[in-house]
Amino acid sequence: MTSIEPEPRQLLGPLLEGDEQATARLHARLAATAAAEGILDVAYRVLDTPVGSLLLAATARGLVRVAYPRQGHEAALVQLAQTVSPRILAAPERLDAVALQLEEYFSRRRTVFDVPVDLRLASGFRRQVLAHLPHIPYGATESYAQVAAAAGSGRAVRAAGTACAVNPVPIVVPCHRVVRSDGSYGGYAGGPEAKRALLALEAAA
Amino acid sequence: MRPFEQIVAEYGPMVLRVCRAVLGPDEAEDAWSETFLAALKAYPELSGDANVEAWLVTIAHRKAIDATRSAARRPLAAGSLPERPARTGRPEDWDGDLWAALAALPAKQRAAVAYHYLAGLPYAQIAQITGGSTDAARRAAADGIKTLRIAYPARAEEEEGASR
Incomplete structure (x- = not known):
């Protein structure tokens, strides 16, 4: 200047x-x-x-x-x-x-998101994982191993975890419904409190 | 490359001041809109080390020339300066006296004053945008300010009065 x-x-x-x-x-x-x-x-x-x-x-x-x-x-x-x-x-x-x-x-008036999603920020196996996540019903959870298997590679449990962690569209693509096999929550892009809050919200419905 | 939103937030007010000074309150907002629409279109190709202020003022300068030309083709609107100032206190009704004084300047002087004192561009940069030499741009700004000081003394006197 x-x-x-x-x-x-x-x-x-x-x-x-x-x-x-x-x-x-x-x-x-x-x-x-x-x-x-x-x-x-x-x-x-x-x-x-x-x-x-x-x-x-x-x-x-x-x-x-x-x-x-x-x-x-x-x-x-x-x-x-x-x-x-x-x-x-x-x-x-x-x-x-x-x-x-x-x-x-x-406000618990919606259980399924119906908007177009552009998954261009994810590719390969990560994208397959994201494509599966909306099939986990509202209020339910799956383990990382189940998600890996559903995405076509049962042995890629760690990669399924990474795919969830770097999900570019959390909540709408519900990676919060994926938890550890022992039932503990596991990590979440929005932090553990956010994951707990979302699962509690869906459980209360 | 920064999101274009940051460019609008950082430089939008400066470009609006420049458009208002060069074109007056009526034409300024259309020129601002056309400037930023053109800038958004070209933005992905802008080089990383480009001087964003100078780039935007260059686009605004071209839009101002277009606006002046199309105003000249509308005989009724051409040269119609605002009536006496309506000082309502709203910034968008900025001082009609100042615009009348700016409008009376030759276009080169008005541009040099706006690009130097409102956009903060150095005279060498202004010369590249308006054509001519750096010295000519400096002289145009100085002459413009000199004329403004005579044609529009109200503000300076008010400020002096307030500080007395």
């Missing part, structure tokens, strides 16, 4: 005042136009839930990322910029359906 002499700055004073209303209005207009023109590659919003504020991000194909606070919303956006596209804007409309369904889920 060039240092700005005080006097001309004073002269232009009225222009230097912040204008948050105009900035917000213009941002919303940009997001809407970009989406309409097909150049909004990733839209996102933040949703407050009982397990913390969740970052929700979607491509044109569907929900691509759900990130817990402990994973870092900024870090998740930077990763999306690197792996999907840097054309990213806060644009809540594309996330309306998933946000509504999550609210219904947390």
Whole structure:
């Protein structure tokens, strides 16, 4: 930045005042136009839930990322910029359906998510694991060994655990329903408290 | 590469100031929208070490030229300056006197003032955007400020009065 002499700055004073209303209005207009023109590659919003504020991000194909606070919303956006596209804007409309369904889920009015999911952040065996997870019914659990077998490789128990740990769309793709063979919870991207809260929520229904 | 959202958050207010200074309150928001839409389109190809401010001001400069040309094709709108200022206290109704004074400047001076004092660009960068030499850009900004000081003394006097 060039240092700005005080006097001309004073002269232009009225222009230097912040204008948050105009900035917000213009941002919303940009997001809407970009989406309409097909150049909004990733839209996102933040949703407050009982397990913390969740970052929700979607491509044109569907929900691509759900990130817990402990994973870092900024870090998740930077990763999306690197792996999907840097054309990213806060644009809540594309996330309306998933946000509504999550609210219904947390108020026990929904047991199955019905939104398009874009699994491009997972590949190979991890993707097969994620494809199986929605088949574990609401309120039920499976062991990592069962999930590995269902995904086509019964011996890849550790890999199944990793696939769950790096699930890019937790809750909607229910990796929280996968627990250790001894019944203990095992790890979770959102932290053990979040996993316990989700399983308790589903058990109480 | 940073998410484009960060670019809008960091530079959006600066580009709005520049558009307002160069085009006035009526045309500024359309120019801002077109600037950021074009920037979003081109963003994936922007090199990692690019000067983002200069890149955005370059796009805004082109959009401002387009807007001025299309305004010239609308005879009724051309040259219609705002009436006396309506100081409602809302920032979006920014000072009509200042815009009237800016609008009276030659386009090169108005651009040099905006790009240097509102966008913070060095004169060498401004010369690349507007054409001409670095010295010419510096002179244009200085001449512009000199004229503004005469045409728009109200603000400075108010500030002096307040500090007395």
